[in-house]
Each structure stands twice: as C-alpha cells, then as structure tokens.
Amino acid sequence: MQLWNKLSKEELVEKLKERGTKFVTVSFYQYASIPNPQVFRDHLFQMWDNLGVVGRTYVATEGINAQMGVPADKFEEFKKELYTISFLNNIRLNIAVNEEEAEFPFLKLKIKIRNKILADGLNDATFDVTNKGKHLKATEFNALIDDPNTILIDMRNHYETEVGHFKGAITPDVDTFRESLPIIESEILSGNEDKNIVMYCTGGIRCEKASAWYKHRGFKNVHQLEGGIIKYANDCTDNGIENKFIGKNFVFDERRGERITEDIISVCHQCGEAADTHTNCVNDACHLLFIQCESCKEKLQGCCSTDCQDVYNLPIEEQKELRKGLENSNQIFKKGRSDKLKFKDNNKKPVRVAEAIAISNKL
Incomplete structure (x- = not known):
C-alpha cells in the first residue's frame, strides 16, 4: 500500500470537490514514549487514509502533534479508532472555532517523522x-x-x-x-x-x-x-x-485564521488599511506570508509585490526556469517579514x- 500522497495541489482540490466531504478541523498533541516512530506513523497513515482524513501530523520518539480535517460523517469512527491507542485514549481534541472560513482545511494527509514534535531547541x-x-x-x-x-x-x-x-x-x-x-x-x-x-x-x-x-x-x-x-x-x-481575546486566532491550515471577535487590530501590509487576512504570495518562488486586504489582493493578484506579480504572469515554463537552483525554505521566505511590505514593521x-x-x- 502507498503510504504517502503523490497528487498535485490542483488534483487534490478536484478530488475533494468530487467527494463533497464536509470536514471537522481538529488538533491535538500528546507527549509520550514512541519507541518506533516509523511503525507508528505507517499505522496512523493507513488508519486515517481509509477514513479520508487530511492534515499534517508530526511523530517523534517524544510524542505526536496533529492538525487535521476529519470527514464529518467519519468523526465518531475516527475518535473510536484514535482512542484504541493507549496513550491517546480520551485525548482532548481541539475543534476549530470557525469551519466556514475555508472550503477545505487541508488538501492531503501528511504524517512526518521528526526528531521532536515541537522545535524548541531544548535538551x-x-x-x-x-x-x-x-x-x-x-x-x-x-x-x-x-x-x-x-x-x-x-x-x-x-x-x-x-x-x-x-x-x-x-x-x-x-x-x-x-x-x-x-x-x-x-x-x-x-x-x-x-x-x-x-x-x-x-x-x-x-x-x-x-x-x-x-x-x-x-x-x-x-x-x-x-x-x-x-x-x-x-x-x-x-x-x-x-471572552477576553480580541481579533483573529491564527491557525495552521488553509483558513490561516478563525475569527474570535469582529475587532480588526492589524493592517494590510501593502496599503495600511485595516485588514487581518493572511495570504501566501502566489508566486511559487516566494510564498511569503503576509496580510493583504481585498483591494490589494485584486490589484496585485495575490502577490506580495509588483516584482512577484511580474513573475507570476510569466508562462509557467519561464517561472520554472527562474526557480531553478533556489532553495525554497523558511530561511529564505520568512513569515511576514520583507522589505517589500511597506506597512509591516520588520x-x-x-x-x-x-x-x-x-x-x-x-x-
């Protein structure tokens, strides 16, 4: 059995649309001793893939950290199977506040083995x-x-x-x-x-x-x-x-945020108008995370700058040529920090x- 996804983003979206699945967005974590993360990872993948679960999960010898979308009609079955794992029995499941802010919370199922479930730099x-x-x-x-x-x-x-x-x-x-x-x-x-x-x-x-x-x-x-x-x-x-929280709660799925109150406490990084919607620059050689209002999104086609917009409008093959040799990593594409963003204090x-x-x- 194939224990990973090989479809493109476009193919994944079409597949999810065909299914017409409604998802419950769930997150949980647990520190526990997992002697063989690879075996545990493969077990989870088979179990969740059979249920149509999508999302991102990290497994390490120290435990598990998961954010996922579970088909609503499979949610009780998902919980029943999850609770059969001794250290996850009756684990607290955090359910998203606002499900309607994205059609699909995640596009595919990814379960990765890491040295730690949280990059903390601690011994x-x-x-x-x-x-x-x-x-x-x-x-x-x-x-x-x-x-x-x-x-x-x-x-x-x-x-x-x-x-x-x-x-x-x-x-x-x-x-x-x-x-x-x-x-x-x-x-x-x-x-x-x-x-x-x-x-x-x-x-x-x-x-x-x-x-x-x-x-x-x-x-x-x-x-x-x-x-x-x-x-x-x-x-x-x-x-x-x-409720003493104000504004939006940033989340690590396709929604990128769930509204807690109607307060908008941030501004568009491009024009300075009130806004709190995060987007990733659509230029595949960038993908900078930043705040963009609807007006700037339309004007710049979802790009973080006119430079990226120029690249985005090139033929796909030319874009690929420009990306050759670039290391697309978090070290290059810092979340929300760029001199291109006029109204972001870097x-x-x-x-x-x-x-x-x-x-x-x-x-």
Whole structure:
C-alpha cells in the first residue's frame, strides 16, 4: 500500500470537490514514549487514509502533534479508532472555532517523522518535561489575568499575535518558538519571579513545554491556558463566559485564521488599511506570508509585490526556469517579514513589561 500522497495541489482540490466531504478541523498533541516512530506513523497513515482524513501530523520518539480535517460523517469512527491507542485514549481534541472560513482545511494527509514534535531547541534530558505549569480553564484564566500581580505572555510568533491576542498580553516580536524562550526569560520574566506567570498559545503545545522549562529555570507561579485559544473560545461560547481575546486566532491550515471577535487590530501590509487576512504570495518562488486586504489582493493578484506579480504572469515554463537552483525554505521566505511590505514593521523589538502594561491600559 502507498503510504504517502503523490497528487498535485490542483488534483487534490478536484478530488475533494468530487467527494463533497464536509470536514471537522481538529488538533491535538500528546507527549509520550514512541519507541518506533516509523511503525507508528505507517499505522496512523493507513488508519486515517481509509477514513479520508487530511492534515499534517508530526511523530517523534517524544510524542505526536496533529492538525487535521476529519470527514464529518467519519468523526465518531475516527475518535473510536484514535482512542484504541493507549496513550491517546480520551485525548482532548481541539475543534476549530470557525469551519466556514475555508472550503477545505487541508488538501492531503501528511504524517512526518521528526526528531521532536515541537522545535524548541531544548535538551529534554536536562529537565523534567512533565513538571508543567498549572492548567487554567477559561473562568480561572479570566480571573487570574485580572490580577495586577499577573504577567500574561503570548507564546506565539509575531505574525500570529499581529491579528489577535488577549487584552493586556505581552506579545514578543519573535519569529520562532525556539527564539522566544530565552527572549521571554531575559526581557519579561527576569526580575518578576514573584508574579503570576500566565502563558497561552494556539492549542496548548507550546505552553506545555515552555511552562516546564521556566519552572526548571526557577520560576514558581507558572500557569498555562488549558487547550489554548481554540478551547478557550469554544468554552466561552458554550458556557457564556466573558471572552477576553480580541481579533483573529491564527491557525495552521488553509483558513490561516478563525475569527474570535469582529475587532480588526492589524493592517494590510501593502496599503495600511485595516485588514487581518493572511495570504501566501502566489508566486511559487516566494510564498511569503503576509496580510493583504481585498483591494490589494485584486490589484496585485495575490502577490506580495509588483516584482512577484511580474513573475507570476510569466508562462509557467519561464517561472520554472527562474526557480531553478533556489532553495525554497523558511530561511529564505520568512513569515511576514520583507522589505517589500511597506506597512509591516520588520524591526520591532520585544516589548518589555512596563511598556506592555502601559499599552494594555490603553485598550
């Protein structure tokens, strides 16, 4: 049996349209010992491919990190099969807040073996990764972040926090989770050992590791939002709890964002008008992630610049020739940072606590 996808993006879209499948967008993670990731990976692929599941999953000896679209009519069967795996029995599944923002959350099933399920740059052997911060439910989270002795930290990257975050949160201007850990300690936590430290991220996995690391580094009152922004938003809606998040929650599927409130707190990176829709430059030699309003999208055909637009309008064969020898990687195509983006601050520095408090008081 073929345990990987070989279809093009166009073929995948057509295949999904023919099926007419409605998907439930789901994410989950679990730290657990997986002695043979390859065997486990192949087992998952066969199981999920049979159900028509699409999405992206990372498997490592330390556990699993998954974001996927499950056919709605197969969702109960998916859960039943997933729960037969001992360390995933009754695992919390984060269900997307807004399903309607993309026709298909993912186009194909990808399950990759990685050294770690989260690129954190930490040596797990040097500290107890199970000694995590206290998990907070939505009501507990709201109460604690209202305490003046609390520091609320967004553990996500700059392009995520730009379109949405919690009121009063400190949003370090970082490109990666790995980069954020030492910056947050030196710029935010140092000197505030007596305060309540509350962290949040998209679905919880980054806080799971960060809270254990900061406890190892000597910080005592460490807390994390259980299930991240996704679970929080759903819990607030389901239980009539005050929602303290503003704007959009950036997500790592074809939607690129799910609206939590109607507030638009960011601007189009090309014209400066209010906007919070992320797009990837359609030039295959670029794919820069940036914020683009509908007017600029139409004018520039979904490109990040006129240079990319010129390339995009060349015949496909000429485009391929221009791409030869280019290494298309995250090292070249930084998410949301480019001198081409007139209204994106590429030189912003991490916000210090005093500055963050002053800013949050104006919200």
